[in-house]
Amino acid sequence: MSSDPDDQDLPVDQARRFAARCFPDALSAVLAGSGAAGRATATSDLDIAVLIEDGGETRRETLRFEGRLVELFVHTRAGLDELFAADTASRRGVMQRMYAEGLVLFERNGAAAALKSQAEDALRKGPGAQDPTTVESRRYALTDALDDLADTSDAVERLAVAGVVLGTAADLLFDHHRAWAGGGKWLPRRLLQADPEHGGALLDGYRRLCESGEPQELADAAAEILVLVGGPLREGYARTWRSAAEQQPSGRPGQAG
Structure with a gap:
């Protein structure tokens, strides 16, 4: 089989073959980015989110399939909850957009549909106000x-x-x-x-x-x-430095008191 992306068929078809071959037991697989939006070129990568059973490893990996780069996001449900929280804290909403705007390659028991609804709800709420x-x-x-x-x-x-x-x-x-x-x-x-x-x-x-x-x-x-947002700020601006120890919450697990 040729390794030139120009010689391959549609990115969606490539993504489906990749998901079926590499993750046959997954709960769902979703194609995001330009491949899902129909804007992929011969050099575009495939952004694929894969939901696996609990007990698996949440990870990100870059590899090549049929000559095209694949940006792979693999996660359990608990792992995805952590990624959603991290993307909300960073105010980027990366994983939320992958699921809200992505194209479902396959799913079991409505797994992708449920995550799409969760992601859409998170995007509507927004990241909230900064401190x-x-x-x-x-x-x-x-x-x-x-x-x-x-x-x-x-x-x-x-x-x-x-x-x-x-x-x-x-x-x-x-x-x-x-x-x-x-x-x-x-x-x-x-x-x-x-x-x-x-x-x-x-x-x-x-x-x-x-x-x-x-x-x-x-x-x-x-x-x-x-x-x-309040205008320029010069004189009157002040900050007090807090050490890492001072920023730690009290009553950490494993401590008395």
């Missing part, structure tokens, strides 16, 4: 980065600072809307979903700076986001 201290720290960080953006005349430094401005402003905007965040190529996609006006202006400003070196459009867009 006010975290928001304040990010306001300060964005204020500082905007000052640096205005002060530097070095082209490379300006690009580096622009990345900080984009990421920090995006985090603040996501939290303002209680929206799911994204990284890499998903950052602009999630920004436009969360707030087409402010997110779009931020992305346009970042692109303009990268193309021409002109920072003002990016600075203006980020400054508008700062206004939404």
